[in-house]
Amino acid sequence: MEISLTVNGTEHTTDVPDNSLLVEIIRERLNLTGTHVGCDTSQCGACTIHMDGRSVKSCTVLAGQADGADITTIEGIGTVDALHPMQEAFRENHALQCGFCTPGMIMSAIDLVENGKPLDERSVREGLEGNLCRCTGYHNIVKAVLDAQDKM
Amino acid sequence: MTSETGIGAAVKRKEDARFITGAGHYTDDINQPGQLYAVFVRSMYPRAEIRSIDVSSALAMEGVVAAYTGADLAADEIGDLPCGWMVKSKDGSDMIQPPHPPVAVSVVNYVGEPYAMVVAETLQAARDGAEAVTADFNELPVVVDLASAHGADQIHEAAPGNQCYDWELGDREATDAAFASADHVTSLDIVNNRLIPNAMEPRAAVGMYEAATGNYTLYTTSQNPHLERLILAAFVNVAAESKLRVVSPDVGGGFGSKIFVYAEETAVIWAAGKLARAIKWRADRSESFLADAHGRDHLTKAELALKADGTFVGLRVKTVANMGAYLSLFASSVPTYLYGTLLAGQYRTPAIYVEVQSVFTNTAPVDAYRGAGRPEATYVVERLVETAARELGKDPADIRRLNFIQPEDFPYETPVALTYDTGDYDASLKKAIELIGYDGFAERKASSEANGKKRGIGFSCYIEACGLAPSQVALSLGAGVGLFESAEVRVDVTGSVSVMTGCHSHGQGHETTFAQIVSDKLGIPFENVDVVHGDTGRSDYGLGTYGSRSLVVGGSAIVKATDKVIAKSRKIAAHMLESTEENVDFEEGTFSVTDSNQSITFPEVAFSAYVPGNYPLDELEPGLSEKAFYDPENFTYPAGAHICEVEVDPETGKVEIVNFVAVDDFGEIINPMIVAGQVHGGLAQGIGQALLEHAIYDESGQLVTGSYMDYTMPRADDMPNFVVDTTVTPCTHNPLGAKGCGEAGAIGSTAAVMNALTDALGVVDVPMPATPETVWRAMEGE
Ligand code: FES
Ligand code: FES
Numbered sequence: 001m002e003i004s005l006t007v008n009g010t011e012h013t014t015d016v017p018d019n020s021l022l023v024e025i026i027r028e029r030l031n032l033t034g035t036h037v038g039c040d041t042s043q044c045g046a047c048t049i050h051m052d053g054r055s056v057k058s059c060t061v062l063a064g065q066a067d068g069a070d071i072t073t074i075e076g077i078g079t080v081d082a083l084h085p086m087q088e089a090f091r092e093n094h095a096l097q098c099g100f101c102t103p104g105m106i107m108s109a110i111d112l113v114e115n116g117k118p119l120d121e122r123s124v125r126e127g128l129e130g131n132l133c134r135c136t137g138y139h140n141i142v143k144a145v146l147d148a149q150d151k152m
Numbered sequence: 153m154t155s156e157t158g159i160g161a162a163v164k165r166k167e168d169a170r171f172i173t174g175a176g177h178y179t180d181d182i183n184q185p186g187q188l189y190a191v192f193v194r195s196m197y198p199r200a201e202i203r204s205i206d207v208s209s210a211l212a213m214e215g216v217v218a219a220y221t222g223a224d225l226a227a228d229e230i231g232d233l234p235c236g237w238m239v240k241s242k243d244g245s246d247m248i249q250p251p252h253p254p255v256a257v258s259v260v261n262y263v264g265e266p267y268a269m270v271v272a273e274t275l276q277a278a279r280d281g282a283e284a285v286t287a288d289f290n291e292l293p294v295v296v297d298l299a300s301a302h303g304a305d306q307i308h309e310a311a312p313g314n315q316c317y318d319w320e321l322g323d324r325e326a327t328d329a330a331f332a333s334a335d336h337v338t339s340l341d342i343v344n345n346r347l348i349p350n351a352m353e354p355r356a357a358v359g360m361y362e363a364a365t366g367n368y369t370l371y372t373t374s375q376n377p378h379l380e381r382l383i384l385a386a387f388v389n390v391a392a393e394s395k396l397r398v399v400s401p402d403v404g405g406g407f408g409s410k411i412f413v414y415a416e417e418t419a420v421i422w423a424a425g426k427l428a429r430a431i432k433w434r435a436d437r438s439e440s441f442l443a444d445a446h447g448r449d450h451l452t453k454a455e456l457a458l459k460a461d462g463t464f465v466g467l468r469v470k471t472v473a474n475m476g477a478y479l480s481l482f483a484s485s486v487p488t489y490l491y492g493t494l495l496a497g498q499y500r501t502p503a504i505y506v507e508v509q510s511v512f513t514n515t516a517p518v519d520a521y522r523g524a525g526r527p528e529a530t531y532v533v534e535r536l537v538e539t540a541a542r543e544l545g546k547d548p549a550d551i552r553r554l555n556f557i558q559p560e561d562f563p564y565e566t567p568v569a570l571t572y573d574t575g576d577y578d579a580s581l582k583k584a585i586e587l588i589g590y591d592g593f594a595e596r597k598a599s600s601e602a603n604g605k606k607r608g609i610g611f612s613c614y615i616e617a618c619g620l621a622p623s624q625v626a627l628s629l630g631a632g633v634g635l636f637e638s639a640e641v642r643v644d645v646t647g648s649v650s651v652m653t654g655c656h657s658h659g660q661g662h663e664t665t666f667a668q669i670v671s672d673k674l675g676i677p678f679e680n681v682d683v684v685h686g687d688t689g690r691s692d693y694g695l696g697t698y699g700s701r702s703l704v705v706g707g708s709a710i711v712k713a714t715d716k717v718i719a720k721s722r723k724i725a726a727h728m729l730e731s732t733e734e735n736v737d738f739e740e741g742t743f744s745v746t747d748s749n750q751s752i753t754f755p756e757v758a759f760s761a762y763v764p765g766n767y768p769l770d771e772l773e774p775g776l777s778e779k780a781f782y783d784p785e786n787f788t789y790p791a792g793a794h795i796c797e798v799e800v801d802p803e804t805g806k807v808e809i810v811n812f813v814a815v816d817d818f819g820e821i822i823n824p825m826i827v828a829g830q831v832h833g834g835l836a837q838g839i840g841q842a843l844l845e846h847a848i849y850d851e852s853g854q855l856v857t858g859s860y861m862d863y864t865m866p867r868a869d870d871m872p873n874f875v876v877d878t879t880v881t882p883c884t885h886n887p888l889g890a891k892g893c894g895e896a897g898a899i900g901s902t903a904a905v906m907n908a909l910t911d912a913l914g915v916v917d918v919p920m921p922a923t924p925e926t927v928w929r930a931m932e933g934e
Contacts, residue, residue, distance in 0.1 A: 017276075033181035034174015036404075038352045039437040043860035046352060074174035087172040091164055094829045098659030099171025100352040100404025106172065125869040132860070134352050134405050135659045137836030137897075138868040140829060 003067040007032070008076030016063045023047045023058035025066070026073060034074040034103045038132065045131030048104035049073045055111035057104075057130070074103035077110065086110050089148035090141075097135035105131045109145045113152050119145065157668060157678035162825035165664040166683075167657070176402040179356035179371050184430035187358070188217055190420055191278040191433070193268035193285045194442065195260035198296070198514040198853025199307065200289035202258055202267060210270050210284040215277030218427060219270045219285060220419070222257035230254065230422055233413055234387045235479035238630035239317050239488050242507075247317035250308035250512070252478040254388070254415040260289070261307060261477035262516050263855055264442025269419050271431055294514045294853040298451055298474045301511040307477070308512060316475050316484065316510040321492040322568050327505035330466030334457035338540035344528045345920045346449035346474070346847040347840075348863060349521045351658075353404020354435035355444065357417035359424030368396045368425060372417045375406040375656055376696020379633065381688050383413045383481075390421055400686035403658035407837070408520035409444045410658065411698050412481040416443075441858045446847055447521020449474035450487065450528050456501075456536040462544055462551045464501040469532060473510045473518075480519035484510065489629055490525030490617070490699075496566035497533040498577040498613050498791055499555040504567040514853045520698065522837055522898040523616070530614040534903035538611060539916060548611045548907070549585060553578055556613075559881075570617055572789045573884040575817060580879045581613060584793040584815040587875050593797070606800040607810070610907025614794070614900035617787035618892035619704035636783035637701070638692040639709035641670060641717050643776040645762040647755025648680045651713075654694010655706035656686045659833075660894065661826045662702060666710055668822055669888070673714045674754055675741025692779060700892030703822065704788050704883065711887040712780035720776060721757045727768040728752055728760060788883045788891040792816035794835075796904035800912045805928030807843055807909055809872040814900065816876070819883040819891035827893045831876045834897020840866040841898075842905035846921050864921070 004013040007030055014029055026032050026049065035058060038046035047058045050072040078084035086106050089095070096102040105128065112119065112127040119127065124145045125138065133141060157163050170176050207219035232252045239247045256267040270281035293305040301314050308314075331337060358371040368391050374380045377398040385393040403410060416433055424431045435443070450473050457466035473487035492506040541551040556577045557564045564572045593609050600607035620626060623634035640652040651670050655662060667681040674681075684690050694706070718738060725743035726733045735746045744751035760767050761776040797811035814831055821827050844864040848856040857863040882889030902920070909922055918930040 027181075032174070033178075034176070036178070036353070037180070037434075038354065038404075039860055041437065041859045041861055044352065044437070074172075078173065080169050080173055080175075083172065090172050091168045094165070094825045096168060096171055097661070097829060097833060098351070098353065098405040099167070099176050099402065100178065102171050103174045121873065122869075125871070128868040132352060132865050132867065134350055134407070134837075134865070135833045136829060137832035137834075137866075137874065138871045139832040139874050142868065142873070 001064055003063055005066050005069050005071055007071045008073060018064065020063045021059055022061040022063055022066045025063050026058060032073050032075050036100055036103060038100065045108060046101055046104040048107040048131065050107060050111065054115065055108045074107060085151040086148040089144040089151065093140045093144035093147055095136060095140040095144035101131060101133040105133060105141060109148065112145065113149045119149050121146065158672035159668055159822050161668065161823065163664055163668055163678065163823055165661050166667060167661065167663045178353055178402045178404055179358060179373050180434045182358050182371050182401065184358060184360060187430035187432050188271045188273060188427065189275040189278040190269055190271050190423065190431050191282040192266040192416060193270065193282045195256065195263060195265045195267055197260055197289055197291055198263050198294045199292045200260050201292060202256060202260060203288040203290055205268055205285065205287040207268060207285050210281040213277065213281050213284055215273040216281040217271050217273060218423065219268060219281060220423060221268045222253050222255035225255050225419065225422060226253065226257055228422065229389055231388045233415065233418065234383065235484055236481050236632040237485035239319055239484040240630065241317045242320045247484055248311040248315065249479050250310045254418040262514050263853060264439065264516060266415050269423065271423055271427065296513055296515065296849050296851060296853050298449065298472060298513060301513050302509065307514060311512055314512045316479065316512060318509045319488050320507045322505040323503060324505045327466045327468050327503040330503040331457045331468065334465050335460040336458045336544060337455055338536055338543055339455045340536055340539060340917065342452040342454055342532055342535060343919055344448045344450040344452065344531055345841060347447045347521055347845050348441055348847045349407045349409035349444060349447055350440065350865060351405030351407055351409055354437055354440045355410065355414065355416065356434040357420045358430060358432045359421035360430045361425040361428050363428045366395055368421055369399065370396065370417060370421045371399045371401060373403050373410050374398065374400045375410045375658060375698055377656065377686055377688050378654055378693045379696055380413055384418060384421065388418055397689040400656050406658045407522040408447065408524055408698060412445055412519055438858055441863065442855060443516060445480045445517045445519035446476065447518065448528060449518050452532055454532045454536050456540050458540055458544065462546050462554050464499055464555050466503040467495060467501050469495060469506040471508045473508055474515065475510050475512055476515045476517035477512060478517050480517035483517060483519040486520050486525045491529045493568050493570050494526050494529035494615060494617060495533060495568055498557060498615050500557050502567065506568065515849050522834060523895040524699065526616045526895065527838065527899045527902060530612065530899050531903045534612040534614065535906065538907040549581060552581065552611065552613050571786060573786055574881045575789060575791050576879065576881050577613060577791055580791065580815040580817055581793040583877055583879060584795045584813045587815065587877060588795045588797065588811055588813040600799050606802055606912040607797065608908045608912025609795065609797045610904045610911055612794045612900045612904035612907065615789055615791040616895060616899050618700035618790055619784050619788040620699045620701060621787050622785060623783050633695065635695060636781050637706040637709045638694040638779065638781050639706065639713040640692060640777065640779045641710065641713040643717060643758045645759060647676060647758040649674065649676065651681060651683045651710060652691035653683065653685050653706050653710060654691055654696065655702040656697045660697065660702060665703060665822045665826060666707065669707060669710055670714055676754055700894035703888065703890050704886055704892045705782060705784055707888050707890065708886045709780050709782035712782050713778045716778035716780060717776060720772065720778065721754060723772055724757050724761055724767060725752055728766055785885040788819065790816060790818050790891040790893065790896050792896060792900055794900040794904040796908040798905065798908040798912055800909065800927060802931060805924035805931065807922055807927060809839065809905065812872050813875045814897065815879060816893065816896050817879045817881055818893040819880060820889035821878065822890065828876050830893045831897045832874055834895060835874055835901045836866045836871055837898040838901030839871065839905055842902045842920055842922060844870060844921050
C-alpha cells in the first residue's frame with residue numbers, strides 16, 4: 001500500500017507492507033533512529049512521537065493509519081545548536097542516563113506541557129506514566145519537565 | 153584545580169547532546185549493506201529432550217538464507233558458554249558446571265532457551281522461517297521450586313541433587329559458641345525475590361565477517377566488549393582475539409544483565425562467518441524477559457545473636473541460591489564472594505558463619521543484577537538488625553550506633569574475609585536522621601493515624617564492596633580473569649586529548665567524568681578531552697563496567713596514565729626552558745621555572761613532542777601518549793544510611809513512600825550531579841524490588857511475568873522524590889580517593905522500605921514485592 005506522510009516537515013510517499021507499523025517506517029524507511037523500540041506490548045513509550053500534534057506510541061499505529069498525517073520525531077524538534085526547551089531542560093537537569101528512553105520521554109513531556117493543564121509534580125508523574133525509564137528513577141525527569149514548563 | 157569543569161564540579165554531560173536529539177547510536181540503529189536478519193527459535197518447554205529438529209520447511213521459504221541448530225554450531229567446534237568464577241564447596245570440590253551449548257543440542261532446560269536460528273533477507277522472512285521450524289520433544293519432569301530443588305528430579309547428569317556447590321565462609325564453631333552464650337536470638341526466614349533487569353534497550357547484535365581478511369566485527373550491547381571478545385575467542389572458538397573486533401556502541405542500560413556473553417551474539421557472529429554476510433538480531437522484549445539473565449532469588453534463614461544491651465555477638469546465615477538452568481558468566485560468584493563477604497555490614501559482629509547452597513532449576517539463568525549479592529546481604533543484615541531492635545525494645549538508630557565499626561577501628565578486618573579501609577558510618581546515619589526529621593516522626597505518625605493511615609519508618613545502613621578487586625585475590629578465590637583496568641591518554645599534536653578506557657559507559661556518563669579528571673589534571677579545557685570506550689579496536693584490553701568499578705579502577709588507571717604524560721611533559725618542558733625537571737613546576741596547564749618568569753604551556757610542550765625541533769631526542773622518544781594499567785590494592789567500601797517512611801492505606805493495602813532519604817559515603821566525588829543521578833536510579837530499582845517487581849514461574853515452569861503487563865516496572869507515578877546527600881571519607885588506596893556509586897541505591901533501599909512497611913503494620917515480615925494484596929493479607933494476619 002502506498003502512503004504519504006509528512007515527517008519533520010518533509011513529505012514522503014512510500015510503498016509499505018499492509019501490516020507494517022509506523023515505528024518501522026520511521027526507523028527503517030526514513031532512517032530516523034532516534035525513535036526507539038523497547039517493548040512489544042505498547043507499554044514502554046520509547047517509540048513516542050507526535051502525530052498531528054499529539055503524542056502517540058508509534059508502535060501502536062499502523063503505517064496505513066498514518067497516511068496523510070503530520071509526524072514529528074525527536075529529530076524534528078530541535079538541533080544541538082537550537083535545542084527545544086524540553087531538550088535543554090533534560091540536559092540541564094540530568095534527566096537522562098543511558099538515553100534510550102529519552103526521545104520518547106521528551107516527546108511525551110512536550111505534549112504534556114503543550115496540551116494539558118498546568119503541571120505540578122504529581123501530574124507530571126501521572127502524565128509520564130506510559131514512559132518507562134530504568135536509569136533515572138524519574139526524579140530528574142520530573143524536575144526537567146517542570147523546569148521546561150516554565151520556559152515553553 | 154577546582155574549576156567549573158574540574159574534579160568536583162557538576163558538569164553537564166557531554167554525551168547528552170546526541171541522546172536528546174535522537175542521534176545516539178545503539179546497536180539496533182546500526183545497519184550494514186545487504187544485512188540479513190536472525191530470529192531464534194525458543195523452547196516452549198521448561199525441560200525436554202530434543203529428539204529431532206526439522207528446519208527443511210523453513211529453508212524452503214522465500215527469503216530464508218539459512219537455518220541452524222545447536223548441532224551445526226557443535227560441528228564447527230563452537231564451545232560452551234563458560235562460567236568465569238570457580239567456586240569450591242566446603243569439601244574442597246569444584247562447583248559443578250554443566251554443559252551449556254549456546255544453542256541447545258540434545259536437551260532444553262528453560263522456557264526461552266534457543267534451539268535453532270533462522271537467518272533471512274528480511275526480519276519478517278526470518279520470523280516466518282522461525283515459525284516453520286518444527287521439533288520433536290520428549291518432555292521431562294520439571295524442577296521449578298527453589299526450596300525443593302535440591303533432591304528433586306536431577307536436571308543435569310553432572311549435578312546430583314541439582315547442586316552446583318555448597319559453600320561456606322566464616323568460623324562455624326566460634327559462631328555457634330557466640331549463639332550459645334547470647335542473651336537473645338533474632339531469627340528470620342527471608343525470601344529475596346527474583347527480578348528481571350529490564351534495561352530499556354533490549355539486547356542486540358550485528359555480526360560481520362570479511363572473507364578476504366578473515367576479520368570479524370561484532371557490534372553488541374555489552375558492558376564489557378573486551379571480555380566478550382576474550383570469551384568468544386578463547387572459550388567459544390569463534391576466531392582468534394586479533395581477528396575479532398567487538399564494539400559496544402551506545403548501550404541503553406545494563407544493570408549487570410549485559411555483562412554476560414549470551415547465546416544470541418555468539419550464534420550471530422558465528423553465522424556471519426559461515427555466510428560471509430552481515431547479520432542483525434534484536435531481542436523482542438518478550439525474549440528479554442525469557443532469556444536475559446535474571447537476578448536475586450535467594451531463600452535464607454538468618455539469625456542474629458545479641459547481648460541483652462543490643463550488642464551483636466554472632467550472625468548465622470544459611471542461603472539457597474537459584475542458578476537457573478545453566479551457570480551464566482559470573483553466576484557462581486554472586487551468592488558467594490559478593491554476598492557472604494558482606495554480611496558483617498557496618499558492624500563489629502565478632503563471629504559470622506554463612507553457608508550457601510546453589511542449585512539448578514528449570515528457569516532462566518540467574519546472575520548479577522545491580523548490586524549483585526550485596527543487596528541480598530544488606531537485606532539479610534538490615535532486616536535482622538531492625539527486627540532485633542524491635543524485639544529488644546531498642547531504637548533502630550541506637551542499636552546500629554552501638555554496633556558500628558568506629559572511625560578509629562579502620563583498617564577493620566571482618567570475620568568474613570574483607571578489610572574495610574575507612575568509613576564513618578555514624579556520620580551518614582546522623583545526617584540521614586536530620587534530613588528525614590526523625591524527631592518529628594511520632595507526630596507525623598499520629599497525624600497519619602488521625603487520617604486512618606498507618607505510618608512506619610525504616611532504616612538501612614548498608615555497606616558494599618566495589619571496584620573488584622586486587623586481581624591476585626580474585627584469582628586465588630576462583631576468578632577466571634584479572635580485575636585491573638587499562639587507560640591510554642593520547643595527546644594530539646595540537647594539545648587536544650583522547651582518553652581510551654577499557655570501561656564502558658551505558659548511562660554512567662564516563663565521557664564527562666573521565667574528561668573532568670584529565671582536563672583538571674592537565675589544565676586544559678574540558679572540551680578538548682574526548683573519551684573513547686567500548687571498542688576493542690581502539691582501546692587496550694580492559695574489563696568493562698560493572699560492580700561500581702569504572703571510576704575507582706578505570707578512573708585510577710586514567711590518573712596513572714595522565715601522571716605519566718605529565719612526567720614526560722615535565723622533562724620536555726625542562727629541556728625547552730633550559731632548566732631541570734626538579735625546577736619545573738606544573739600548574740593549571742603551565743610549566744614554569746621556579747623563581748623565574750619563564751614558562752610554557754602544555755599544548756606547546758605537546759607540539760614540541762611531535763615536531764621535535766627543540767626537544768631532548770637523545771633522552772626521550774618523541775610523541776606524547778601514555779598507557780597505564782591499574783590493579784586495585786583492595787576493594788572500596790561505599791557505605792551509607794537510607795531511611796524510608798511509608799504510609800499504608802489499611803483499606804486497600806496500598807503503600808506510599810512519603811519520605812526517602814539516602815546519605816551515602818562514596819569517598820571523593822568527581823561529578824555530584826551524576827552521582828545523585830546514579831543514586832536515584834538505584835533507589836528506584838531497590839524500591840521496585842520491595843514493592844513492585846517479581847519474576848514468577850508457575851509450577852509447570854512457564855514464566856508468568858513475561859511482559860510489562862505482568863511484570864510491574866517502577867513507573868513515574870510509583871516513585872517518590874528522593875532526598876540524597878553525601879558524607880565523605882576518602883578511599884585510602886586509590887589516587888582519586890573515590891569509592892564508586894553505581895549500585896548503592898539498589899543495595900541500601902530495599903531493606904529500608906521493608907523495615908518501614910513492617911513498622912507501619914506491626915508485623916515481622918511481609919513478602920516482597922509488597923503489593924496491595926500482599927500487604928492486605930499481612931494485615932489480616934495471613
Ligand atoms: S516500543 Fe514500547 S511502547 Fe512502543
Ligand atoms: S535514561 Fe536509560 S532508560 Fe531512561
